[in-house]
Amino acid sequence: MLRTQFTLTTKRQLTHDVYELTYSCPDMIKEYPKHGQYVMFQLAPGLNRAYSIASFAGKTFTLIIKRIAEWRGSPMICDAEVGTTFSGMLPLGHFVLQDNSRAKCFIGTGTGFAPVYCQALGHSLRGEKAEKIAFVFWVRGLEDSFYEEEILELGRSFVSFEYVQYFSREGIDTERQRKWYVTDWITPERVSEYEEYYLCGSPAMVKSAREKLEALGIAKENIFWEQF
Numbered sequence: 001m002l003r004t005q006f007t008l009t010t011k012r013q014l015t016h017d018v019y020e021l022t023y024s025c026p027d028m029i030k031e032y033p034k035h036g037q038y039v040m041f042q043l044a045p046g047l048n049r050a051y052s053i054a055s056f057a058g059k060t061f062t063l064i065i066k067r068i069a070e071w072r073g074s075p076m077i078c079d080a081e082v083g084t085t086f087s088g089m090l091p092l093g094h095f096v097l098q099d100n101s102r103a104k105c106f107i108g109t110g111t112g113f114a115p116v117y118c119q120a121l122g123h124s125l126r127g128e129k130a131e132k133i134a135f136v137f138w139v140r141g142l143e144d145s146f147y148e149e150e151i152l153e154l155g156r157s158f159v160s161f162e163y164v165q166y167f168s169r170e171g172i173d174t175e176r177q178r179k180w181y182v183t184d185w186i187t188p189e190r191v192s193e194y195e196e197y198y199l200c201g202s203p204a205m206v207k208s209a210r211e212k213l214e215a216l217g218i219a220k221e222n223i224f225w226e227q228f
């Protein structure tokens with residue numbers, strides 16, 4: 001783990017409250033992140049905030065952060081001007097992609113998207129275009145949706161790629177876009193097709209998904225999760 005500084009180089013607003021922020025961190029080459037790890041911002045004494053790395057390359061990393069007005073850390077980070085330098089620590093965390101070619105399912109809700117997207121990207125870089133993956137992602141409504149193009153591009157790296165988006169506030173019901181929650185995706189038929197599960201999002205989703213997977217016979221050691 002490095003105690004270091006990183007500088008905001010680009011900022012893109014993805015939805016009304018979600019930002020994609022890219023930072024340059026020359027120190028990163030001293031200890032490269034694993035897919036799924038996070039960065040800790042030291043914003044002020046007693047004000048540390050963790051954010052999962054959504055992608056990284058060379059000396060840069062990208063975060064996806066929900067700006068919650070009136071809260072403390074996320075507005076400081078999302079409102080910062082390009083060129084602002086922050087102090088922090090990276091890489092941190094044990095919610096990391098397992099280095100194997102097993103069929104994997106990535107399930108994320110809201111900004112819990114960031115680490116599972118990073119893990120799926122890492123899996124795509126293994127270079128064996130044989131893996132089967134599923135990417136299952138929930139947001140409230142269509143206006144909260146982001147990274148559609150990036151996810152479809154990611155899918156081109158895999159022989160078999162199932163991408164399903166869940167919305168709890170839309171009346172949609174198609175093959176790709178469904179109503180309600182990601183846990184609905186977990187059925188005996190689908191579970192029989194995937195060997196490892198990566199879950200990230202609200203504590204309620206993670207708890208419910210873990211219980212459902214275990215009830216369907218998935219061993220605890222094949223379920224990896226983080227909640228926030």
Ligand SMILES: Cc1cc2nc3c(=O)[nH]c(=O)nc-3n(C[C@H](O)[C@H](O)[C@H](O)COP(=O)(O)OP(=O)(O)OC[C@H]3O[C@@H](n4cnc5c(N)ncnc54)[C@H](O)[C@@H]3O)c2cc1C
Binds near residue numbers: 049063067070093114
């Ligand atoms: C490992 C990890 C990875 C994470 N990755 C991401 C990520 O990729 N993207 C992302 O967006 N988030 C991520 N988070 C969440 C992130 O760290 C912060 O928790 C989140 O951004 C909220 O921080 P904040 O300072 O804006 O809110 P805070 O100010 O800390 O508010 C948090 C809580 O305090 C309450 N609160 C705030 N102000 C008050 C007040 N005045 N009075 C009473 N209660 C109040 C809020 O209701 C809320 O429940 C991650 C967390 C962890 C642990």
